[in-house]
Amino acid sequence: MAKAAGIKGKEQKRKKIMEAALKIFSKKGYSPAAIDEVAREAGIAKGTLYLYFQDKEDLFCSTILHVIDNLALLLQKNINEQMNPLEILKSLAFYQLKFFSQNRDFFGIFQTIINENLLSSHKKLFNLLLIRKQDLINYEINVIDRGKREGLIRSDIESEEIVNSFDGMVTNSIKQMGYCNNNVNTGIDVEKKVKSIMQILLDGVSERK
Amino acid sequence: MAKAAGIKGKEQKRKKIMEAALKIFSKKGYSPAAIDEVAREAGIAKGTLYLYFQDKEDLFCSTILHVIDNLALLLQKNINEQMNPLEILKSLAFYQLKFFSQNRDFFGIFQTIINENLLSSHKKLFNLLLIRKQDLINYEINVIDRGKREGLIRSDIESEEIVNSFDGMVTNSIKQMGYCNNNVNTGIDVEKKVKSIMQILLDGVSERK
C-alpha cells in the first residue's frame, strides 16, 4: 500500500517536473532554459531532477513527447466510427485548435522541434516525433480516401495535397490565435475558425459563376 | 574615393559575415551557434565580427532581417500591376516556395523566430519581423479584396480567413519540401505544388454534385 503510493507519487512527481519543464522550455526554448529554473519551478532541488530524468535532453524529450501524446489522446478520444470523414476532419481541426489555445506557449517550441536541422542533437526525439507526425498524416490521408469513396471529396486531387492544405490551414490558425484559458470564449472562437477552415477547404474561395 | 571604397568594402564584409551567420544559425539555431564558428566560416577573426555587429543578438537580428528583406524584394520584383489577384497569389506562393527550397535550412529558424515567446530576448527583432509579416498579410488582404471586387473571389468569406488559409497552405508546402539547389527540378516541383494550392484554395475539395 505504501509502496503503491510511492510508485504513484513517483509518477506524479515526474509529471510535476515535466509540467515545470514545459513551462520553461516553452517560454525560453531548449538551450536558454536552465535546469535550475525548471527545478525551482517544480519546487524541487536541482539534484532531484536528475533522479527522474537522465539529463537535460531526456527531460526535454520526455516532456515534449508527453504533451504530444496528450494531444494524440485528445484527438483520438473525440473521433468515433459513426462520424463521416468531414466530421472527422472538423474534429481534428477543432481539438488541435482548442488544445493549442490552452497550451499556447507550447506551440512555439512545437513548431521549432518539427524541424530536421534544429533537432540534429535531439535525434531520438526527432524520430519519435516524426513517427507521430506521420501517423497523423497517414490517418488523415485514410480519412480523405474514405471521403473520396463516399462521394464527399473530389477524386481528382491527390489526398496528400489535401492533407497538406488542411494541416497548413489548421497550423496557421493556431499561429494566429492568442492564448486563452477561458473555455467559453475559446470555444466560440475556435468553432468559428474551424467553420471557416472547413468552408474554404471544401468549397474554395473562387466566385461561383 | 578611398573612403568610398572602404565603405563599400565594409558593407561587403558585413554581408559576408551575415552569409556565414545565416549558414550557422540555420544549421544550429541561435543558442547553439557559436560566434567562433561564424567567424571561421566567414574567414575572419572573432574580434573582427564585433567591429561589424554589436553582439550575437545584433548579428542574429541583422542576418535574419537581411534574408527576410531579400525575400520581400524577390516577392515584390515578381509582381506587377498587370497581374490579376489570382496571378499575384500564385506568384507569391511560387516565389516563397522557390526561395525556401533554395534556403531550406533557413526555414527552420524562420519558423522558430515567428514565435512570440521564444523571441522574448530578441524583442527588437520580433517587432521588426512582426511588421514585415503584417505588411505581407495586409498586402495579401488587399489583393483578396481586389479579387472580390473583380468578381474573382467569393465575398462571403472574410479576407483575413482566406489569407490565413493561403499562408498556411504555402507554409506547409514549404515544410514538406526537401532541399534543392537544382533549378530545373525545383521549378517543376514548385510549379506543381503551387497549382495544387491554388486549385484547392479556389475550388475546394468537396465533390461537386
Place this chain on the structure above:
Amino acid sequence: MAKAAGIKGKEQKRKKIMEAALKIFSKKGYSPAAIDEVAREAGIAKGTLYLYFQDKEDLFCSTILHVIDNLALLLQKNINEQMNPLEILKSLAFYQLKFFSQNRDFFGIFQTIINENLLSSHKKLFNLLLIRKQDLINYEINVIDRGKREGLIRSDIESEEIVNSFDGMVTNSIKQMGYCNNNVNTGIDVEKKVKSIMQILLDGVSERK
C-alpha cells in the same frame, strides 16, 4: 543473547561493507569510488552504510586498516621463535608477495596511501598506517640486528639500510607480479621470487674474484 547475536551480526555486516568497499576503492581509488556503488556491492542501502561508518573517509580508513591488519596478522602467524633471522626475512617476503598476489588491486591503493601528501585529508589514517609501517620496519631492524649478532649478517652496513633494501626489493617484486588467484601457480612464482630476492640481498650481484 539476542543482543549478542545483534552485535555479532553488526560486526559481520561491517565486514561485508568493508569487503565491498575494498573492492571498489581498490578498483577506482578513493575519490572516484562512489558510496552508491559500495552500498550496491554490499547489497545494502546507501543510508545503511552511514549507520556503520561515519562518512566516506571513515569507511576508507576502516577498510584500509582492516586489510593492513589482516596482512600484519598473516605475517605474524607465519613467524615463530625457532626460525633464524634469514628464515624470518624469507617468510616476511613470501607472505607479503603471496598476500598481494591475491589482493592485487589493493596494492595500488596501498602504494598511494603510503604517501604523505596525498593523505593530507586522511590524517587519521596516515598516522595509523605510519605506526604500522614503522612497527614492521622496527621489527625487521631487530631481526637484522639479531642476524648480525648471530654472525649471519655483516655488521658494517647499517640495519636501516638493509631493511630499506629488503623492503624495496619486496615491494618492487609485488609491483612486477600480475594478479593471480591460482594458489599452486602463485606459490611457485612467489617461491622463486623470494629466492631471488634473498640471494641478491645476501650475496650481492658482483662477480666474485
Place this chain on the structure above:
Amino acid sequence: MAKAAGIKGKEQKRKKIMEAALKIFSKKGYSPAAIDEVAREAGIAKGTLYLYFQDKEDLFCSTILHVIDNLALLLQKNINEQMNPLEILKSLAFYQLKFFSQNRDFFGIFQTIINENLLSSHKKLFNLLLIRKQDLINYEINVIDRGKREGLIRSDIESEEIVNSFDGMVTNSIKQMGYCNNNVNTGIDVEKKVKSIMQILLDGVSERK
C-alpha cells in the same frame, strides 16, 4: 619576430600552467585537484587553461609526461660511453634520488599513476608511462648484461631480477627521503644513500666466512 615571441610565449605559458598543475596534482592527487585552483596557482583564468589543454585529463597527462621526460633527460645527460656498467647504475640511482628529493611532492603522484587499475581512466597516459618505464628497465637490463660480459656482474642471476632489486632499492630510498631543496645537504645524503644501495646490491649483506 613578434610572432616568434608569441609562440615562445605560448610554450612558456603552457609550462607555467603545468608547473602550477604539478604543484596541485602532487599535493592533492588527480580527482581532488580543482581546475580552479590550478588556474589560480598559475595566475590565469579558468577559461585560459582550456586554451592550452583539452581538459583536466589532458592537463594531467601532459604535466606528468613533462616531468617524466625531464627526469629521463636528466638521467641521459649524466651517462656517457666511458662509464662502466656499475658507474652507470650509480648515476641512475644518484640522479633519480636527487631528482625526487627536489620534486618530493611529485613522487607520490608518480607512485600512484604507476598502477594499472587507478589509471583505468587515463589509458593514454598509462600506456605512455608504461613505455617510458619499460624503456628504462630495458636499458638497465642492457647495462647489467654488459656488466656480465665485462666480468663485473655474476652471470648466474637473471638480469631482470637484478634490475628489479636495483629499482626497488632506489624507489624505497626515495620514499624514505624527506623533501630538500638545499643542494649541499641533499648531495651528501644522496651520495651516502647511493653508496649504500650499490654496496648491498654488489656485495650482499651476508657475513663472509
Place this chain on the structure above:
DNA sequence: TATGAATGAGCTTTCATTCAT
C-alpha cells in the same frame, strides 16, 4: 582595422550526506 588570447559568468551534472518513513 584586424587580431585572437584572455576572461569569468554561467551552465550541466555528480555525489556525499541527511532524514522522514
Place this chain on the structure above:
DNA sequence: CATGAATGAAAGCTCATTCAT
C-alpha cells in the same frame, strides 16, 4: 535498524565578449 528520495555544494567546461597589440 533499514531505507532511498531529496538535497545542494562543488566540479568541469563553454563561450560571448573584451582589449592590448
